Amino acid sequence: DVKVTQSSRYLVKRTGEKVFLECVQDMDHENMFWYRQDPGLGLRLIYFSYDVKMKEKGDIPEGYSVSREKKERFSLILESASTNQTSMYLCASSLWWVPGQGPTNTGELFFGEGSRLTVL
């Protein structure tokens, strides 16, 4: 069974603390993503990685950094947590896909269960 596993379902941290959110996938996917989900705002991309040590900023990278040292693992780091970073964080992965490529690569996104972070 394919899986994206996030390290913590629930975290409570204090303002100023450093926070690590880890994501591991067992599908040998090239692409990995970190999103945050807030009521009324939907899903927003924080960072995206398409290969080991490669990263691209998404819509809201400020206050976050990422690390991808191994293909299966993509970490999200909050260097100094703030209350406005209280949110649900979702990791996802997918194969590198080409539109119209054969049925084995549908470009399907696989999501983790999410990590609900509260910053006090």
Added chain:
Amino acid sequence: KNEVEQSPQNLTAQEGEFITINCSYSVGISALHWLQQHPGGGIVSLFMLSSGKKKHGRLIATINIQEKHSSLHITASHPRDSAVYICAVYPGGSQGNLIFGKGTKLSVKP
């Protein structure tokens, strides 16, 4: 800016009804996703479409690239279909920056 618009925002149906959720987008895309999120749960990918129509069980997704519109249909709806359905598009050539709709919350009553 709302590059991906879903309608309706909320939908209540009786068990057995045929349901349609709509997604309109304003950018050129290479593909479109339909996603499902149950309360408190993770997100599951239902379909990825770049043209035509796909069917999986009671779910059917269609896309009209020229009209920049996609629909998700659920036939013979069931209370277990109650979830938030999210449309997301890949802007042309992009694999990273999906643009998400805000979701349609579906509640199916027994």
